[in-house]
Amino acid sequence: MGESGRHRVGKRMSDPNFSPVKAYLKAQWREMRRKQEKLAMEDPGAIHDVRVASRRMRALLTEQGRWFPSGRVERAAELLRTIGRGLGRARELDVCLELLKTVLDVHDAREKDSAGAARPKSAGSSLYTLRSIEEMRATESSAVQRTARLLAGDRFARIFSELSETRGSHAPYGSKHASRRMGRRYESMIETYHAWLAHPSEETLHHLRIAFKKLRYTCEIYRKCALGDPGQPAPERDNASTEAHRLLEHFIDELKAAQDRLGEWHDVVVLRRCLVQIVEDAPERERPGCHALLLRLDKASAKRLKAFQSYARRFFGKTKTARTRAMLDELFKAPPKKNHEETPAADGSDHTTFCEGT
Known part of the structure; x- marks a missing residue:
């Protein structure tokens, strides 16, 4: 590496604004590596956690990619997409199996079946559905195992260690970038919400679910x-930054609440699609019971959708929207500077806001 290259590395490594970016990247990387063993055992929780960490890393590379060389960002993003695709279908089917137990009481039906107790047709169809989805899930084991090996391998470690070794060619981000990015994501989500109201469908509601997810990850970053971290006192931290952190934390909680409601609806939709596929290949004796399960899923889907609609009317209301826009616009603005007549700080130091130099 030449003298100019060493200068760029040293400059970035010493830049305090890069430290939290690097810490966030490492936290998600470690989360994925920490879950690798359970992922190899196909633990549903580990599959979910690895997918979430991979999405957060992709969001970081999107939002903070100028810190890194573009070629390395692209390689890392492609690897993360491979991980997400490798676990996506398995995660969907894991959720379907869980819903069969919680929504359709398949677990109880299976116990009665093993005990030889009398059971209604719908219970038998529930067991048929359960076994069919378990067979679908078994076909995804190889994809999960490939992903687990990928996380344990040198390639995964090397690609992300390289991101910390060389600086990109662009200047660091300023505080205006953060406010602008969150504002754009928020406005895009509002547009997606109104598109869904104008043309309600599973597809437009799915787009809204993704918009919530992207905005939440952006705000977290x-x-x-x-x-x-408001829990770690620093010379540059003041009351303004602590309040900004509190406001953004509350907004993230609101996004998560909406995302959870949409996720619950989406889970039922995915299970229904699986059941429709199962019905097409089911023996004639199983079809009446399967259709009864479809009706129960339709009721569950309608109930969960209603819960989201109720929340969304408040979240996207005019007053709430105006307040959120104002909050995002003011979040990174520095408070007015004190004039010369004001009393200086007791320690004689200057008060700088959290957004200066970011």
Whole structure:
């Protein structure tokens, strides 16, 4: 590496604004590596956690990619997409199996069946559905195992260690970038919501679910990378940054609440699609019971959708929207500077806001 290259590395490594970016990247990388053994055992929780960590890393590379060389960002993003695709179908089927137990009481039906107790047709169809989805899930084991090996391999470690070794060619982000990015994501989500209201369908509601997810991850990144950890006192931290962190944390909680409601609806939709596929290949004796299960799923889907609609009317209301826009716009703005007549700080130091130099 030449002298100029060493200068760029040293400059970035010493840049305090890069430290939280690197810490966030490492936290997600470690989360994925920590779950690798359970992933190899095909633990549903580990599959979910690895997918979430991979999405957060992709969001970080999207939002903070200028810190890194573009070629390495692209390689890392492609690897993360491979991980997500490798686990996506397995995760869907794991959720379907869980819903069969919680929504359709398949677990109880299976116990009665093993005990030889009398059971209604719908219970028998529930067991048929359960076994069919278990067979679908078994076909995804190889994809999960490939992903587990990928996480344990040198390639995964090398690609992400390289991101910390060389600086990109662009200047660091300023605080305006954070406010602008969150604002754009928020406006895009509002547009997607109104598109769904105008043309309600599973597809448009799915787009809204993704919009919530993207905005939430973006806000989480800037909460960590631009506002820092309020629990760790620092000279540059002041009451303004602590309040900004609190406001953004509350907004993230609201996004998560909406995302959870949409996720619950989406889970039932995925299970229904699987059941429709199963019905097409089911023996004639199983079809009446399977159709009864479809009706129960339709009721569950309608109930969960209603819960989201009720929440969305408040979340996207005019007053709430105006307040959120104002909050995002003011979040990274520095408070007015004190004039010369004001009393200086007791320690004689200057008060700098959290957004200066970011």
